[in-house]
Amino acid sequence: MIKIEGVSKYYKGMDRPAVSKLDLEIKEGEICVFVGPSGCGKTTTMKMINRIIEPTNGIISIDGKNILEFDADELRLGIGYVIQKVGLFPHYTVFENIAVVPKLKGWKEDKVMSRVRELLDVVDLDPDENMYKYPNQLSGGQKQRVGVARAMAANPSVMLMDEPFGAVDPITRNQLQNEFLALQKKVKMTICFVTHDIDEAIKMGDKIAIMNNGKLVQYDTPENILFSPINEFVEEFVGSDRALKVLNLLRVSSIMEAYMPTIRYGSDSSQINEFYNNSNFAIVLNDDNKLQGYIDINRIVEKKNVEKWCDYIRTYDICLGIDSTLKDAMVAMLENDMKTIPVLDDEKKYIGVVNFDMIKSHVGREYETTIE
Numbered sequence: 001m002i003k004i005e006g007v008s009k010y011y012k013g014m015d016r017p018a019v020s021k022l023d024l025e026i027k028e029g030e031i032c033v034f035v036g037p038s039g040c041g042k043t044t045t046m047k048m049i050n051r052i053i054e055p056t057n058g059i060i061s062i063d064g065k066n067i068l069e070f071d072a073d074e075l076r077l078g079i080g081y082v083i084q085k086v087g088l089f090p091h092y093t094v095f096e097n098i099a100v101v102p103k104l105k106g107w108k109e110d111k112v113m114s115r116v117r118e119l120l121d122v123v124d125l126d127p128d129e130n131m132y133k134y135p136n137q138l139s140g141g142q143k144q145r146v147g148v149a150r151a152m153a154a155n156p157s158v159m160l161m162d163e164p165f166g167a168v169d170p171i172t173r174n175q176l177q178n179e180f181l182a183l184q185k186k187v188k189m190t191i192c193f194v195t196h197d198i199d200e201a202i203k204m205g206d207k208i209a210i211m212n213n214g215k216l217v218q219y220d221t222p223e224n225i226l227f228s229p230i231n232e233f234v235e236e237f238v239g240s241d242r243a244l245k246v247l248n249l250l251r252v253s254s255i256m257e258a259y260m261p262t263i264r265y266g267s268d269s270s271q272i273n274e275f276y277n278n279s280n281f282a283i284v285l286n287d288d289n290k291l292q293g294y295i296d297i298n299r300i301v302e303k304k305n306v307e308k309w310c311d312y313i314r315t316y317d318i319c320l321g322i323d324s325t326l327k328d329a330m331v332a333m334l335e336n337d338m339k340t341i342p343v344l345d346d347e348k349k350y351i352g353v354v355n356f357d358m359i360k361s362h363v364g365r366e367y368e369t370t371i372e
């Protein structure tokens with residue numbers, strides 16, 4: 001846990017503090033995203049946590065211990081730091097860049113080597129292909145992956161990430177975000193994550209700290225930042241397209257329903273007749289509950305070919321996972337011109353459906369509770 005109490009930082013020559021009376025607590029295993037306009041004090045806050053900069057006033061503690069009680073070098077080696085603008089050492093290879101902290105910690109050579117290889121795998125870079133390249137031989141996205149690997153090298157429990165995915169195109173950024181979230185699910189580090197981008201903050205944060213002019217304006221969950229902005233500054237920062245951002249925040253699992261008729265592949269036609277009065281479609285599953293396709297009940301009844309209904313199954317590979325967002329669901333609906341999309345669990349078993357009306361009424365409900 002990281003606790004920041006009454007922390008201020010005055011730089012010489014500034015007429016206001018760069019960070020002013022900051023109070024906040026980051027729970028163990030959570031991602032706190034600092035977001036706000038350029039110059040609002042995000043990087044200064046990060047650098048005070050690993051003592052690159054000393055606060056003018058206030059106390060910062062990690063797991064209950066004031067950071068001033070740690071040896072400064074040891075503290076820094078124990079905290080992963082992804083520097084703004086990546087900051088790889090240009091004359092070091094990828095291997096040497098990632099190995100810096102483990103070497104400073106005195107790890108044996110073979111342990112360093114296996115850790116570097118392991119981390120390159122984690123950030124999805126082929127070790128053999130990339131280990132001995134120099135930063136200028138890498139793409140922007142690859143550099144950012146190396147930056148993340150370097151920060152994680154010595155298994156830190158605390159990570160400071162200053163715009164770690166800032167300098168890449170939106171598609172690569174989205175990929176890096178998803179990979180990092182999947183990784184964080186497994187390793188559960190305590191993370192301070194800085195970004196300019198409110199969409200990134202909403203996606204990555206368990207909590208979001210919105211700063212302006214060195215002050216903390218709102219510290220809250222992404223939901224509350226979206227639905228209950230504390231003032232006009234936050235409201236404007238979040239933007240007028242809040243409804244779209246909500247779609248990006250909510251998961252399919254929170255609105256999914258399991259009401260759609262389903263039918264087993266190969267079962268007899270009486271089941272079809274049972275559905276006939278209620279629904280035009282049935283989703284066809286195999287014995288393992290895996291999706292086989294769907295069947296248009298009207299069509300086979302019309303053709304009086306009910307016995308052979310399995311011949312009329314239309315394959316159906318459009319589906320969502322339980323972690324998909326409502327935005328993913330909307331995109332799938334629009335791209336495929338379908339109003340209902342099945343949802344599968346991690347083992348690809350059918351668990352329910354999402355349709356357009358569910359999304360509409362759910363988002364509407366969230367807004368109503370805000371207005372009350």
Ligand SMILES: Nc1ncnc2c1ncn2[C@@H]1O[C@H](COP(=O)(O)OP(=O)(O)OP(=O)(O)O)[C@@H](O)[C@H]1O
Binds near residue numbers: 011037039044
């Ligand atoms: N070493 C320094 N000496 C004097 N002023 C500084 C120093 N470092 C930062 N500042 C000032 O402190 C304020 C906060 O800077 P900081 O780098 O923390 O902002 P930031 O939120 O990270 O901005 P950005 O989004 O542009 O990275 C700015 O006004 C900046 O000009």
Ligand SMILES: [Mg+2]
Binds near residue numbers: 042043044084162
């Ligand atoms: Mg900064």
